[in-house]
Amino acid sequence: MGKIIKRMSISKALIAIVFLLIQAGCDLYIPTLTAKMINQGVVAADMGAILQIGGIMLSFSLASFAAALLNTYISAKVSYRLGNDLREAIYKKITAFSNVEFDRFSASSLITRNTNDVTQVQSLVEMGLKFLILTPIYLIGGMYLSFRLSPALTSSYLIVVPLLLGIAFVIFHFTNPLFEKMQTSIDNLNRIFKEGLTGIKVIHAFNKEETEYQRYKTENDAYTKVSIRSNTMLNFLMPFMSLAMSLVTIAITWFGAGFIDSGSMEIGTLIGVIAYTSQILMGVALLTNIVSSIPRGQVSARRINEILDLPLALTDGSQEIPQNPDTPLLAFDHVSFRYEGAEKNVFEDISFTVNQGESLAIIGSTGSGKTTLVNLLSRFYDVTAGKIKLFGQSTNDLKEEALRNAISLVPQKNTLFFGTVRDNLLIAQPEATDEQVWQALELAKATDFVQAANGLETAVEKNGDNFSGGQKQRLCLARAFLKEAAIYVFDDSFSALDFKTDALIQQNLKLNFHQAAKIIVAQRIATVRHASRILVLNEGKIVGYGIHEELAAENAVYQEIMQSQTEEKGAAA
Numbered sequence: 001m002g003k004i005i006k007r008m009s010i011s012k013a014l015i016a017i018v019f020l021l022i023q024a025g026c027d028l029y030i031p032t033l034t035a036k037m038i039n040q041g042v043v044a045a046d047m048g049a050i051l052q053i054g055g056i057m058l059s060f061s062l063a064s065f066a067a068a069l070l071n072t073y074i075s076a077k078v079s080y081r082l083g084n085d086l087r088e089a090i091y092k093k094i095t096a097f098s099n100v101e102f103d104r105f106s107a108s109s110l111i112t113r114n115t116n117d118v119t120q121v122q123s124l125v126e127m128g129l130k131f132l133i134l135t136p137i138y139l140i141g142g143m144y145l146s147f148r149l150s151p152a153l154t155s156s157y158l159i160v161v162p163l164l165l166g167i168a169f170v171i172f173h174f175t176n177p178l179f180e181k182m183q184t185s186i187d188n189l190n191r192i193f194k195e196g197l198t199g200i201k202v203i204h205a206f207n208k209e210e211t212e213y214q215r216y217k218t219e220n221d222a223y224t225k226v227s228i229r230s231n232t233m234l235n236f237l238m239p240f241m242s243l244a245m246s247l248v249t250i251a252i253t254w255f256g257a258g259f260i261d262s263g264s265m266e267i268g269t270l271i272g273v274i275a276y277t278s279q280i281l282m283g284v285a286l287l288t289n290i291v292s293s294i295p296r297g298q299v300s301a302r303r304i305n306e307i308l309d310l311p312l313a314l315t316d317g318s319q320e321i322p323q324n325p326d327t328p329l330l331a332f333d334h335v336s337f338r339y340e341g342a343e344k345n346v347f348e349d350i351s352f353t354v355n356q357g358e359s360l361a362i363i364g365s366t367g368s369g370k371t372t373l374v375n376l377l378s379r380f381y382d383v384t385a386g387k388i389k390l391f392g393q394s395t396n397d398l399k400e401e402a403l404r405n406a407i408s409l410v411p412q413k414n415t416l417f418f419g420t421v422r423d424n425l426l427i428a429q430p431e432a433t434d435e436q437v438w439q440a441l442e443l444a445k446a447t448d449f450v451q452a453a454n455g456l457e458t459a460v461e462k463n464g465d466n467f468s469g470g471q472k473q474r475l476c477l478a479r480a481f482l483k484e485a486a487i488y489v490f491d492d493s494f495s496a497l498d499f500k501t502d503a504l505i506q507q508n509l510k511l512n513f514h515q516a517a518k519i520i521v522a523q524r525i526a527t528v529r530h531a532s533r534i535l536v537l538n539e540g541k542i543v544g545y546g547i548h549e550e551l552a553a554e555n556a557v558y559q560e561i562m563q564s565q566t567e568e569k570g571a572a573a
């Protein structure tokens with residue numbers, strides 16, 4: 001929590017505390033004035049004293065009122081600003097994550113941390129600025145001033161207040177782990193809910209509504225159970241407090257009446273002590289409120305810090321991309337790779353080169369490592385051994401921005417953002433003219449359907465849901481074509497296209513990107529057959545490397561893929 005506190009505006013927090021001290025000081029002094037007014041004014045029938053002390057009481061009350069308003073305003077401002085900063089810091093950090101970090105935290109957990117956890121911390125800070133200091137002041141100040149009025153009557157607090165504080169801290173100790181469980185449970189609830197929403201078609205198709213409902217229900221029940229346990233434990237504190245304070249009030253009134261009877265105490269003093277009793281009671285009640293927020297806030301602060309303090313797995317390099325035409329544009333040099341926690345390498349000692357203007361197609365069975373290879377090239381992960389080089393310079397030494405600028409990637413999952421076709425394409429090159437955007441659309445054979453709709457203003461719904469799979473793929477291809485890059489990477493980006501469109505786009509690639517290297521990951525022989533080189537991957541190993549005709553003549557794995565596709569076509573016909 002300390003680290004998070006440091007992020008808030010300390011000067012504003014101090015101003016809030018000053019107003020709090022003014023409020024507490026005024027509140028605390030009022031019962032003493034009450035006792036004085038009764039003893040010196042009411043009992044002595046002195047109207048002047050009543051007016052004078054009443055005037056002082058009124059100004060103390062107004063000062064307390066104004067200070068409370070200002071404290072509330074500043075505490076809200078400080079805590080909500082902190083929440084705002086935390087959300088921004090978390091989002092910024094997450095956008096700097098590589099796939100290594102995304103493999104560690106689920107999307108739902110990141111969302112919970114950026115919303116629910118930030119809200120918990122925000123509430124704790126707001127409450128802390130309002131009450132954390134008020135509580136000890138009410139407790140200690142109230143007891144001190146009450147002691148000044150009557151040491152004998154106040155002695156009962158010396159037993160009760162430490163006892164109540166002890167109970168509060170025992171409860172605090174037991175509820176802390178429960179709040180940890182609650183936040184993890186919220187992560188799980190969000191995950192299941194999100195999976196249910198995104199996978200609703202599959203759920204319907206397999207009649208799994210009841211199973212999914214039960215999965216959600218089980219987690220929801222677990223969450224409710226732990227919430228009931230933790231909150232019940234906390235709420236036990238309040239009845240304890242009320243009982244103890246009622247007993248104290250009864251004792252004070254009982255003994256106070258005796259003292260008044262014997263003439264050793266004035267009536268105003270007893271009323272003053274009783275007024276302090278309610279202030280001390282208020283201090284104890286506020287304490288229970290804070291006690292209930294501290295464990296949740298602490299757990300949330302820890303979860304937020306887990307993200308903010310996470311050292312990024314990939315360190316940025318310092319080099320620009322060298323322009324060295326004598327070395328291959330791209331080289332995989334004895335590259336091996338293993339995912340964190342995996343038992344074996346995805347790749348073992350892979351080497352190949354791609355020169356400027358060449359295209360390299362990568363084909364292989366599912367799970368053979370094609371996407372992983374693309375991810376390594378874009379440095380979404382670091383290689384476990386070996387080097388990936390651009391013009392002879394290891395990608396680990398390159399500035400991440402320079403590396404990403406050099407690569408235009410169409411990932412396997414077609415991603416479009418809510419907005420318009422223009423917005424989506426300009427992501428690749430913000431300053432592109434409409435003419436350039438249309439050119440890119442034409443290269444991707446996407447002109448027809450965009451023109452038929454509303455041109456570049458055509459709306460794109462969330463996830464591009466208003467486009468067919470093939471149209472989405474073509475828009476993603478157009479976006480990649482719009483970017484001027486040294487390497488164009490297509491990860492299974494032609495799979496949703498019909499053969500004719502696939503062939504036309506391949507042709508456009510060949511004719512329009514002379515200087516660039518093209519990496520084409522594909523499953524279809526028709527997509528890869530015209531590439532300058534084809535790399536055949538099988539279980540993380542290169543089992544073939546050459547042009548189509550060579551591989552078709554002598555590579556068993558390639559022949560197998562060819563045969564399976566001929567059979568598929570035959571079966572379809």
Ligand SMILES: Nc1ncnc2c1ncn2[C@@H]1O[C@H](COP(=O)(O)OP(=O)(O)OP(=O)(O)O)[C@@H](O)[C@H]1O
Nearest residue numbers: 103339342346364365366367368369370371372373
């Ligand atoms: N994030 C990950 N964590 C752990 N293992 C992974 C991860 N991503 C992929 N793998 C594993 O790495 C291997 C290669 O996966 P990859 O996605 O690269 O295959 P692919 O050839 O692209 O498959 P496909 O053609 O089905 O897209 C698979 O065994 C897969 O289970």
